[in-house]
Structures are given as C-alpha cells and as structure tokens.
Amino acid sequence: MTLRIYNTLTRKKEDFVPLAPPAVNMYVCGITPYDESHVGHGRAYVVFDTIRRYLEYCGFRVKYVQNVTDVDDKIINKSRELGIDSSVLATKFTQSFLDEMDKLNVKRADIYPKATEHIPEMIRWISGLVERGIAYQLADGVYFSVEKFPGYGQLSHRKPADNEAGARVGVDSAKKNPFDFALWKTAKAGEPSWESPWGLGRPGWHIECSAMSTKYLGEQFDIHGGGMDLEFPHHENELAQTEALTGKRPWVKYWLHNGFVTINKQKMSKSLGNFFTLKDIFSKFDPMVVRFFFLLTHYRSPINYSDSEIIAAGEGLNKIKQFISEIEFLIEHSTHEAPPLEVADMEEELTAFRDKFRAAMDDDFNTAGALAAIFELMKYCRQALAEGEREAGCLRLMRDVVVELTSVLGINLGSGKSQVVSGELIEELIDRRMSAKKDKDYKKADEIRQQLLQMGIIIEDTPQGTRWKTQT
C-alpha cells in the first residue's frame, strides 16, 4: 500500500513519490506573531505535525521548515498601538506560539526562518523579477505582473478574468492588473524599513516564503502546506514568483491545505472576532484532548469547535489512557511470561490492526480512520483480557502497539500517575481501605474512598487488587 495524498494543485489524490527519497522536504506557512495564537492555528499545526510524524514513521527523513512573518502591517500597527518595538512584539508572540505548540505536542520545525533575517535574499529575488521584466516599479512599491506569468491561477484554478465581475479586488488603479501584488512596499514614516534598489521599504508578504523555502529546501521541494485560506492569493502568488524566476516546474510537488476551525459553523478568525485563543482553551481543557479532538476529523474538513465536543473527545482519549494504565497494572501483577510462540501469535493478531491503521493513514492521512483502528485494536485486546490473557509478554505487546500507534499521531498518553500527592500515601490509604473491607467495615472503606477522591484519586477494585488513577 502506498501513501496517497490529496494535492490541491491537481485536485486529486496522488501517489506520494518524493523528489529524492528518503528525504522529504516540507514547508508550512507559519504565523504572523502579533497576537496570541488561536484554536485555528492549533489545528493547522497539529495537522501538519501529524503528517510529518507519519512520514517519519514510514521511514522518510523529513526536513520541516516553518516561517515567521515578523514584519507586516498587523505587526506594525499593533506595536505602534502598544508603543513597543515591532521586533519585541514579534519575539514575544513567537515564543508564546512555541509554548502552546509544545503543549499540543507539536514537534519543533527544523528551522523557523524569520522574514526580517532574510531581507537580502528577498531583495535578490525581487531584483531578479524586475530584471526579467516580470515585475515593475510604482511610486508605492514594486509589483509582480501576473500577465507575465502564463501559469498564474494554476493552483487556485482561477483566472484573473474570472474575478473581474466580482469587483472586489484592488482599488489601486496604478496596478496593471488588479491581481498584481506587491513584492516590495515603499516605506511610510515610522515603519521598519530596509535599504533596497527601490529605496527604503519592506518586503511584501508573499516573497518571503519563496525566498526562505527555496533557501532551506532547494528550488524544488516536496510538500507545501497551510490553511485553506492561504490557497489564494498567498500560495498562488508564491508559486507565480518562484516559477517565474527559477523557471523550474513544479516548484512544489504536493500542495496541502487544512480545513478551518469553525464556531457555530462559521470560520473562526481574528477579523470576525469569534476566536478562542489556545491559552483560553488550555485553561479549561488538557491540550492533549484538544489534539485528539482535532484528529477525530479528516484534516481537509472543517471542524466545529464547541466545549461539548471537546468533552466528548476527552472521554474517548480517556478510554485509551484507561486501557494503558490497566495493562500496566496487569503487567506489574503478572506472574509468568508467555511462551515465545504465544507472543508471536499475538504479534500477528495485532499486526492486522497496525495494517488497518496504516491503510487509513496512507489514504490522505485519514486520522479518523486511524483512530478507529486503535479503538478496534483495544477492543480485541480487551476481549483477550476478558478471556484470561495474563502473560506478561502478550500484555507488553498490547501496550507497545497502542503506544506506538498513538504516538505516530502525536498523542501522548502520559504515565497516568502524575499526581501531586505521593504514591506512598495513596498506597497506604488503599491498604487501610482493604483491611476495612476485610472487616466488612464498608462505612470506613467508603470514607477512605472519599478521602482519596478529594485528593483527586479515583480507585477501582479489580481481582488483582485495587488500582488508582488521577481524576481527569
């Protein structure tokens, strides 16, 4: 079974064949750090992190680059508002973003290039485009001429002519075509600016991605990702600039776009004001539950955010955690090893579920299907447990496969025993409750249960003794 990926460029699922396997170079559009990150950012980066993890699981060596747009209108306005330097603002929110990503168990990118640290590269790019007559200069900056690039529209499948009827584009009459976009913006008073052949100014938004992605990943690379809203105009423009200058096609082999997080079915965005920051959400919910919630839906579909859906997702995740802690408890209390032959049998049984997991992921990263495979795997294991499977080798295998598959999805199950109170105290109370139970002093036993509950500990009696876990 080969990995198939939906490519926005062709609007089809295609077999994934990287340019130079096992290397896979991927670039994902990052944030503009002028405010706290919201749930939509969380979903986007969890999606691409999961894709990256799966590619690595398949044996690819992934180089992952994610830019930081640290100079643009929003940053300039916000820093002016706050009376601080734009670089201070950008640094602050970049850090805050990385902290939130850590909580979501998003692996760090290999490189986080910043726009402001690549001005010379961008100037070179713009110069190149001007020299070739693809870009032209106006009073307020340098523009890319979409008419000079016949391939314009190939990604978003729209032709400049199509949109004229909409009349919502460009009021800038000086531009030759309403779709022409700024490569360089002439500085206005008080803005951060850099020297260039076109005077003081700053780069336009799109050029940074062309300059930085190709600098770190080469003039052609495998995967370029981002939110659906970036497809047009951002990615279309990036593509136009890059192919116009390098002449190499395709610049990017696979374009991936994730669906939005919605609130009451409407896109969550800063401009609509209907967004939740990750900080808000994490004050109410475990970030791992939020990640799990995202993965319950295919990455290209919209996902509607609501507290009740997060809670429902939390119950599902809990089931997996419960399974692991139960297995671990049984391993601790297991008295004998399994014969190798039996372990081999178990291995074979479990492989069927691993295959199912992979088949789902191979089909355009169907995480919902992959999760279903994990639940089915657990169901199988539980039945074996119910039939009396107690041999350590088999138990370990069950645990290992579940942990293996969940970790491919970046779901960290934790140790399950990260409590504040000491384990000794808990064990002590459990022992006392056990003796109370032996004496049929159920009143006292229940009191101890209550006491533990107040410490956030839930206990469960099993034939192998009493287990405990922290309240969630």
Added chain:
RNA sequence: GGCGCGGUACCCAAGCGGCUAAGGGAACUGUCUGCAAAACAGUCAUUCGGCGGUUCGAAUCCGCCCCGCGCCUCCA
C-alpha cells in the same frame, strides 16, 4: 458574479461503485461488584438532504432542486 467544499443515527465522524453502512460520545439492558468504577455482552441508520437517471448493483457516478459553509481583502 467567478472558483470550491459539505449535508451519513441523539451528537461527532469514517466510508466515495459490490463483504452485515467503521469508530467515538451520549443513552438503555444484562453480567460482574459490599457499594462503586472499569470492563465485557447486547440494543441504538432496511438507510446515507430531496427528486430523477446511469448500472446486474449507488451513501458512493450523472442531472436538477433545497440547505449550510469557504475563497475571491489581512487571515491557519
């Protein structure tokens, strides 16, 4: 106006031409239990927005219609 996505049980959500329409949550019944909890067993869509069509066969393909959403302006 142009381009595009989606409507599957009470909720979420896979499936995209043919095995009994995955899986999760909620609910209900039973087993187990001092009580719990967890787990296990069972129940929960003769049907996939509607109407036609293609086909031996359609949730899956085609047409029309209804509804919801996105992009075309900064946006993950």
